[in-house]
Amino acid sequence: MNDFDVESFLRDSGEALWNQKMFGSIPDLYAPQALIHVGAEESLHGSQQLLDRAVQCLAAFPDLRVVLDDMIHVRRDAAYLTSVRWTAVGRNTGPSAYGAATGRRVVVTGIANARIERGRYIEQWIELGDGDLVRQLGFDERSVLQRLWPKAAVDEFGEIFSQGTVERPADRSHGGRSTETNAQSDGGALISTCVDTIWNRRQIGEVERFFASRYRERGPGNRALFGREELQTDIVSLIGTFPDVQLHIDDVFWNGDQRSGCRSSMRWTLLGTNTGPSVYGPPTNASLRLSGITNYRIEDGQIVEGWTAYSELSLARRLAPTAPRVQSEEAE
DSSP, X not given: OTTOOHHHHHHHHHIIIIISOOGGGHHHHEEEEEEEEETTTEEEEHHHHHHHHHHHHHHHOTTOEEEEEEEEEEEETTEEEEEEEEEEEEEOOSOBXXXXXXXXXXXXXXXXXXXXXXXXXXXXXXXXOHHHHHHHHTOOHHHHXXXXXXXXXXXXXXXXXXXXXXXXXXXXXXTTEEHHHHXXXXXXXXXXXXIIIIIISOOGGGHXXXXXXXXXXXXXXXXXXXXXXXXXXXXXXXXXHSTTOEEEEEEEEEEEETTTEEEEEEEEEEEEEOOSOBTTBSOOOOEEEEEEEEEEEEETTEEEEEEEEEOHHHHXXXXXXXXXXOBOTTTO
């Protein structure tokens, strides 16, 4: 591990797989029992399933090329935790999971986090702008939802909820430590305190405390937020759609010092019940479990820039009234 160049590994593995199409190297790059999570809807088990999926992707976009926009990595015990922000460009000349080939050129962004041990990927989490992809291909979103999820499923997340209300955390801890105590010196504590205060405890006015006045964020659906006011409006809109929403941090890591400047990566799970109106229409009362990744750049103790990736289709599946969505057994 001391001689392992993690940046070269990330750069070279991405180049070999997606730009040189050397898919035969997947068993060398991924452990035999590697687990690859694609949003909250799908998991691939082992290098063979990943190889199959990669070939299917290439069949739909034969000229696909991927550019690495940024990398974050830290050493944790005997492993490296990494986050790669990327942009993929290709022309759809073959059938895909979304429908028949359209011949259109697409540009899609995403974030892939991973755990690397002994020079191989052990586990990986991939979030990409699938809603952007569907729109660029020219497909109707609801038709794609029907194609991907033709039948409604029983709510596998029902046990998380108690009568439609998500229980709030009882303390302000993360990882067994007080986030308030370490927020001024620990990048992870800063992010944890921010999430707990603003999203989970609804102290929305604290945006000024954690985010710089020049803050900007980019996310799915060509979403671009500029400044604290737009960020605050976005948070209020989310809580209005999911009044019981809770944002749980699955993992967070960072490099550098948040006073002098650092970059962080946070994997999160959003839990809530759609009891408020959304851009898709009236509330569906459906339970939501949405995974995502947000990378931040921190300067002078405040967050100045953010990039968020999650599956818009997973969100639409539970919000669109005419789309197949997860429902509780009681609702059925």
